[in-house]
Structure formats: C-alpha cells, structure tokens
Amino acid sequence: MKSLIKTFTSLPTAGLLAACLLSAAPAHADEGSKIAFVSSERILREATPAKTAQSKIEAEFSKRDKDLQDQATRLKNMADKLDKDSAVISESERVKRQRELSDLDKDFQRKQREFREDLNQRRNEELAIVLERSTKAIKQIAEAEKYDMVFQEGGVYVSPRIDITDKVLKILNK
Template sequence: MAWFAAVILVASGWLVVPAVAGAQNVAFVTMNRILEDSPQAEDAMRELEREFSPRDSELVAEREELQRLRDRLERDGDLMNPSERADLEREFSQRSREFRRAQESFSEDLNVRRNEELAKLQRRINDAIVDLARERDIDLILTERNVLYASDRIDITDDILATMQRD
C-alpha cells in the first residue's frame, strides 16, 4: 500500500523534494517572468502588433460603420419607405455576417501566429537555460510548476534574462 501512495505522490508532483535532495547543484527559473520580460518576447509582441494592426483597424472601422447603420435603422426606419428599409436591413445583415466571419478569421490567425511566436520563444528560452546549466554545471533546474518554495539563492531567472539580452 505504501508503494501505491508513493506512486500517487510522484504522479502528482508532490514527491519532488527527495529527488532534488540528492542533486549536487539545483537552480530555479520563473518561466512566466522570462516569457514576459525577455527582449525576444517584446520583439515578438511588436511583430504581432505590426502584422495584425491593419486588420484590427479594418475591423474597428467596420464595427463603427455597422453601429452607424444600426443607429440609422433605429432612428429613421419608421420614416423610410418599405423597400428602402428592407434594403438597409439586408445590407446590415449581410455586413454583420461578413464582419463576424472576418472577426473569427482574425482571431484564428492571431492565435496561430501567437502560438508560433510563443513556440519559437520557448525554444530560445530552453536553449538559454540548458546553456547556462552546462556552463555552471547545474544538475537540476526547476520551474514554478509544482514548486512550493524556491530560495533566491537558487533562482537564476535574472541570469537567463541577462543571457537573452545578449542574444
């Protein structure tokens, strides 16, 4: 029964300490901080902004135009002749559908590109971490996942950020 409890603890990540206790040199990295503060992350965000801001501006303009059409329908709809009102309602419906499609396409494209940039960034971060670990002869590097406490003495996040600043 004790072996079953140990398997459960290992699987859930709660039995990390005994594995770490035998390590010669242990370090800790706050991945979220590196993902937010590295110059490569900032470059990726600027690139996404540059790439997607024209489409975003088009969507904003179309949303404003749809609002103007809706306002016109509400304000002047009762004063219009039936065919003019029907034409305006048809235009509003058609443009609303096109807008929703464009918005969905934009979101999908942005998510794909964001994931691509994130994957590239994570590869660069991992390479920097491994390089630093080899350079300093670090046996084990932990991240914030499943770590309850890490002393500042073993936190090498600033060192990884400095390495990424040089790249």
C-alpha cells in the first residue's frame, strides 16, 4: 500500500526519436527552435493531484487491505496450530482441519487476487486523470512559451536548461 502509484516506464527510444526528428528538420528551420523536457516520473511522484489520488486510493482500499492481512494472520495461526496438534489429534480430525485450512487459503488467494485487480484498475483510472491534467499543463506551457517540441521521459541525457517539469508541477499544484 505504501507505493500505490507507480511510475510509467520511460521510453528509451525517445532520445533516438528526438535526434531523428531534429536531423530531419528542414534546412531552413529557425535556429532558435525551443525544445523542452518533462519528467513524468516526477509529475506522478510530486504533483498535488497525484498525491491526492494516492491518498484517495489508500483510503478506499485500506479496509480491504487490513481484512486481508487479518485473514493471512488467521491462516498462519491455524496452520501453526494444526502442525502443533497433528501428533495428538485423530487422523480424521487432521484431514478435516487440513481441508478447512485449504478451503480458507483458496478463499484468501481469490480475495487477494481480486484486491490486486481492483487496486490496479482504480490506480489506472486515477493515473489517467493525473496524466490528462499533466498533458493539458504541458500544452499550456508549450503554447505560452512557444516551444516547438516537448518530450516526456526518455533520452540518455536531458539538460536541466530544457526541463520544464517544475513549471508543469506549479500549474498542477495550483
């Protein structure tokens, strides 16, 4: 639950793409072309909407997470008790407890799988909202400051001079 919002994978070919696009630019292109970069990872980690989404998801799923943790503890205790008692209980009682333990474990595994699926679905929904707002902020900055191209992630090296992530965060955190 600590790290509910994970970052998207970066695009390792973005730097190559940028080089290709820049080299394919017409010879009469303006020497003053403006290029910028935005760190999606920082946006998803530092932006207020991302933090709000993370808190919202944690609150929404905390009860189910606690219930699963409690059920896991009960299962472990039952398994320990069965191991401890197996020498002194009858064969039929041992088989009965093993079957009960197995059924409870299957139920636990199903609930755990459903929890992860529901959590991932909600996280993706919230991330989509944050990324949509981020894209609007990037477009707003690009148009206002007349950037010709804005990259997100990727590249081997990005100069801090062209990194506009702080500007995007400022808009998102308003």
